[in-house]
Amino acid sequence: MTYHALAFFDLDGTLLDQDSTITPEIRQAMAQLKENGVLPIIATGRTEIEITAIKRDAGINSNIVMNGAFIRLDGKQVYEEIIDQTLCARFLGVAHSQGQEVSFYNEKEIWASGTTPDLAKAYALIHSDVPEIAPLKYQTEKVNMLLVLGQDGDARYLDEFPELTFYRNGKYSIDTVLNGTSKGAAVRRLLDMPEFKGLTTYGFGDGSNDFALLEACDHKIAMGNALPALKEVATFVTKKNTEGGIVHALKHFDLI
Structure with a gap:
């Protein structure tokens, strides 16, 4: 499938609810995103074995994990960094x-x-x-x-x-x-890939490791529960993750 945009989602405090799970509303939104030509990508500090069920429940098969130290795209590893x-x-x-x-x-x-x-x-x-x-x-x-x-x-x-x-x-x-590893650096690595060059990007986050993510994206979305400093650099502040913030923002940008 050809995509016209990429959407990057932090997990805790962002895509997940208060119980660290994917709600039916989020799963439906992710399916709609893909149908509308937007590729959803998880961008988290967690590693892959911690998010197996989350990826399955969300219907997402691409991820930036360990704050950018490892990238998998459509099920295939494309990058990793190793600490000696x-x-x-x-x-x-x-x-x-x-x-x-x-x-x-x-x-x-x-x-x-x-x-x-x-x-x-x-x-x-x-x-x-x-x-x-x-x-x-x-x-x-x-x-x-x-x-x-x-x-x-x-x-x-x-x-x-x-x-x-x-x-x-x-x-x-x-x-x-x-040093230099971040969610934002991982976003830039993906945008250097021929199939993603020039695509519009959306970043969603709430915490300290999301500053680089939002900085690297065209549209910077902070959750209503985000750090105050992250809200200041955001181009859009949505509702809290527990109040439908993801779906609200996706509708705001006409992505679903």
Whole structure:
């Protein structure tokens, strides 16, 4: 199918409801988008194994995950970035010196270096299972993203790891990727593909890792529950995710 536009959707606080699920209204809207020549693409800090049911329920087969570290288009992997083992080891050492643990991500699995109270709290916020504990698994498996499990110490990570980018999207964790990696960078990579050059883009988000997403898109839509600063850079502020905000915005732009 030939598309005339791309629509990028954050998940938590955006496409998902308060229970981190896809409502029937959202599923219908995504189907209408595709019928109208608009390709819906998930753009999230989560990885693929966390969103299998979400993709199925939404009828979406393309995604930017781990804040842009991995891209799949129509079921086919088109891009990924890998954090090398030496950097992972150094990062884990700093985390441990602060009494914190780290989760390691690739598109197929998640594992953590150890158990802390913040581990359970971080995953409970997004209604996800706690990952397996495997302290040395990063030495044999590829890593696309790290997740700091802690409520403080952000400044030290920023000082000691200029080669990394940090997104604190919740009280208990910090998404960590290679410097320059973002949802927005992933959008630009897709727009460099011949089949997508010149297409109109729509970005939907609510959190700190959505600034780059909105910046990269022609139409920047912030949810009614978004950070105030994100609303300031948006070209349109829709209703909250729990109040039909996605459908409201799609109708506003005559996409459905």
